[in-house]
Amino acid sequence: MKTLEEFNNFLDQQLHDELLTLEKQRKSGRNWIRRIWAASLITFAIFVFFIIRFATQPHTGGDSNPTLLIIALVVLFSLGGYALSYFMMKGKGMNDAADFQHDFKNRIVKPIISFINPAYTYQPLNYASYEEFTEHGLFARKDYHISGNDQIYGKAGDMNFQFCDLLVTHMPLITVGSQGPDTVFCGSYFIGQFPRYFSTPVYVISRNSTMESLFSGTATDNGFIQTWDLGKKVLPADAAFNKLFMVYAPDVNEAQQLLTPVLMEKITQLQERSSAKLFLSFYNNRVYAGIGHGMDYFETTLHQSLQDRQLLKNFYLDFVSLLQLAEDLKSNVGIWTSHAFSRS
Numbered sequence: 001m002k003t004l005e006e007f008n009n010f011l012d013q014q015l016h017d018e019l020l021t022l023e024k025q026r027k028s029g030r031n032w033i034r035r036i037w038a039a040s041l042i043t044f045a046i047f048v049f050f051i052i053r054f055a056t057q058p059h060t061g062g063d064s065n066p067t068l069l070i071i072a073l074v075v076l077f078s079l080g081g082y083a084l085s086y087f088m089m090k091g092k093g094m095n096d097a098a099d100f101q102h103d104f105k106n107r108i109v110k111p112i113i114s115f116i117n118p119a120y121t122y123q124p125l126n127y128a129s130y131e132e133f134t135e136h137g138l139f140a141r142k143d144y145h146i147s148g149n150d151q152i153y154g155k156a157g158d159m160n161f162q163f164c165d166l167l168v169t170h171m172p173l174i175t176v177g178s179q180g181p182d183t184v185f186c187g188s189y190f191i192g193q194f195p196r197y198f199s200t201p202v203y204v205i206s207r208n209s210t211m212e213s214l215f216s217g218t219a220t221d222n223g224f225i226q227t228w229d230l231g232k233k234v235l236p237a238d239a240a241f242n243k244l245f246m247v248y249a250p251d252v253n254e255a256q257q258l259l260t261p262v263l264m265e266k267i268t269q270l271q272e273r274s275s276a277k278l279f280l281s282f283y284n285n286r287v288y289a290g291i292g293h294g295m296d297y298f299e300t301t302l303h304q305s306l307q308d309r310q311l312l313k314n315f316y317l318d319f320v321s322l323l324q325l326a327e328d329l330k331s332n333v334g335i336w337t338s339h340a341f342s343r344s
Contacts (some may be wrong), residue, residue: 029097
């Protein structure tokens with residue numbers, strides 16, 4: 001696995017010129033949008049000024065019909081606005097704004113994935129399904145709305161994996177005023193599939209602080225995570241880990257065997273580095289992991305400078321950390337079996 005230093009060198013040496021070109025494109029597209037807004041507001045303000053002036057000006061019998069003058073103004077400004085829009089649409093800035101997101105993924109994201117491993121597949125429009133989000137049993141099966149993007153498929157040793165940005169929301173049955181849907185999960189979602197099976201399901205969940213709830217929503221409070229249905233509460237020997245996470249499993253001894261000091265340290269480091277709530281589910285022959293940072297790493301906007309590469313670095317660290325965490329499980333021989341289990 002390549003180091004963060006190697007990744008930074010790749011950005012500096014291989015993608016520096018591309019990032020500069022895209023930064024110029026971003027500024028061009030942003031300035032075009034600003035000009036559109038400014039021209040529209042000025043045109044509207046002038047139009048309103050003349051309408052108010054003609055509407056409030058006293059008229060005598062010899063004056064022209066004010067209604068006809070207002071109609072003429074409407075037609076004049078409509079034609080002027082159409083002509084302005086036409087010439088603005090022909091400008092380079094419009095193409096820069098329209099193509100920016102697509103160009104960023106083709107010229108930056110795809111090379112990054114190839115740098116990590118040329119065999120990995122990047123699919124910008126794909127993401128985990130409802131079944132892939134609920135099948136491990138941590139989240140209750142409800143009428144979730146799931147969206148996402150930027151899915152990466154690959155194989156690391158004998159483990160097949162997928163990684164994507166995912167947003168899961170749920171609309172309450174009873175809402176107050178303009179209340180929107182609850183956020184169940186928003187962040188990076190990872191699934192690693194092994195040729196063997198875990199001996200028992202084990203669930204690791206970040207503890208909620210007094211100021212915020214899991215994944216910037218209310219996952220446990222609203223019944224999205226039903227802890228009473230996950231098994232017994234497990235208390236590993238690491239007191240610092242217990243302050244940060246809750247662990248549940250039907251078999252406490254098997255869970256203790258899975259949560260080695262090295263694994264608990266890596267989970268703790270991942271949460272501390274990402275400053276986000278986590279969950280991990282070890283279920284059948286898969287490990288499911290979510291980092292609820294609330295961001296979509298590759299959905300850049302015209303108002304976000306590409307000179308700040310921290311988002312790219314955060315993506316790389318999240319992705320590599322989850323891969324390494326999943327791969328390290330293979331060396332813990334005692335947690336594996338050749339048979340699948342059922343939650344029922």
